[in-house]
Amino acid sequence: AAKSAGRNTHRFYDMAMQVELDARNALEHDLHYALAQDQFELYYQMQVNNATQVIGAEALIRWVHPSHGVVSPLAFIPLAEATGLILPIGQWVLESACVQLHLWAKSARTRHLQLAINVSARQFYQANFVEQVSKTIAKFMIAPERLKFELTESLVLDDIEDTVSKMHALKKIGVRFAMDDFGTGQSSLAYLTQLPLDQLKIDQSFVRNLGVKPTDAIIVQTIIGMANNLGMEVIAEGVETEFQHLFLKQHECDLYQGYLFSKPVTIDTFEACIQSAIG
Numbered sequence: 005a006a007k008s009a010g011r012n013t014h015r016f017y018d019m020a021m022q023v024e025l026d027a028r029n030a031l032e033h034d035l036h037y038a039l040a041q042d043q044f045e046l047y048y049q050m051q052v053n054n055a056t057q058v059i060g061a062e063a064l065i066r067w068v069h070p071s072h073g074v075v076s077p078l079a080f081i082p083l084a085e086a087t088g089l090i091l092p093i094g095q096w097v098l099e100s101a102c103v104q105l106h107l108w109a110k111s112a113r114t115r116h117l118q119l120a121i122n123v124s125a126r127q128f129y130q131a132n133f134v135e136q137v138s139k140t141i142a143k144f145m146i147a148p149e150r151l152k153f154e155l156t157e158s159l160v161l162d163d164i165e166d167t168v169s170k171m172h173a174l175k176k177i178g179v180r181f182a183m184d185d186f187g188t189g190q191s192s193l194a195y196l197t198q199l200p201l202d203q204l205k206i207d208q209s210f211v212r213n214l215g216v217k218p219t220d221a222i223i224v225q226t227i228i229g230m231a232n233n234l235g236m237e238v239i240a241e242g243v244e245t246e247f248q249h250l251f252l253k254q255h256e257c258d259l260y261q262g263y264l265f266s267k268p269v270t271i272d273t274f275e276a277c278i279q280s281a282i283g
């Protein structure tokens with residue numbers, strides 16, 4: 005009896021695995037097709053300064069699926085990373101961001117805007133990543149300092165030596181770097197000073213708890229103080245309420261991003277916002 009129960013459990017397990025594998029394979033197939041059919045789109049979420057002027061945006065990928073509608077990156081980026089599809093997708097994001105910066109440079113109204121893009125570990129650690137970036141920047145003739153790469157702590161810690169040398173090579177080209185989701189990773193503070201970072205992004209989990217969890221207020225103040233002392237810019241992500249905004253402002257945060265100002269939106273909506281803000 006024990007034997008057959010074991011066998012049944014085993015069979016059930018196989019079936020569950022098979023269902024999951026089939027779903028993965030189907031999604032992988034769809035992602036290939038999405039790339040070929042140009043179904044990805046960048047959404048733009050504004051970033052504002054202390055005068056509530058829009059200084060730029062973070063570009064966030066969306067999969068605009070013909071029948072499922074707008075699909076969140078959380079639903080497909082992990083598989084894209086696991087399969088290597090993140091390489092062509094990442095290059096598509098980089099090119100699209102450069103095209104947008106090229107277009108913005110043509111108008112006095114938008115020429116000052118910066119654009120941040122997210123980079124996956126697999127993409128960053130490609131042997132020719134620096135060359136790809138420099139080629140793409142040259143191809144679209146953009147001012148490199150308008151382009152910002154968002155890296156995560158886990159990416160950086162994967163191979164700290166390679167990260168440091170790659171970041172320096174990219175700094176030579178003139179691009180900028182932000183540390184995304186700061187405070188959530190295996191923060192060893194020692195590495196922070198080794199990296200040529202321009203900006204720290206306070207993770208939204210701390211911002212969310214302002215006024216709720218006193219220790220998170222202390223973490224936020226500490227991150228702001230650290231950024232200031234290291235000569236880095238500091239931006240809070242996930243700002244949703246006036247209370248959070250005021251707290252951050254009072255503690256000398258530089259920049260803000262969150263639903264309080266705008267959700268990530270299409271390029272048309274983003275540009276309409278810029279237009280109306282200027283008047």
Ligand code: C2E
Nearest residue numbers: 064065076077078097122123124242243244261262263268
């Ligand atoms: P992230 O880079 O930390 O991006 C911030 C996420 O927080 C975005 O989710 C954004 O929509 C969301 N967010 C912004 N403000 C608020 C707010 O006030 N409240 C709340 N609740 N959420 C807010 P999204 O667009 O779903 O992206 C999720 C993650 O997917 C990103 O986190 C990033 O890690 C990844 N991702 C997005 N686009 C790309 C891409 O082009 N390439 C790569 N490799 N990863 C990407």
Ligand code: MG
Nearest residue numbers: 062122154184
């Ligand atoms: Mg980001």
Ligand code: MG
Nearest residue numbers: 184185205241
């Ligand atoms: Mg983030």
Ligand code: MG
Nearest residue numbers: 184185207208
């Ligand atoms: Mg995040």
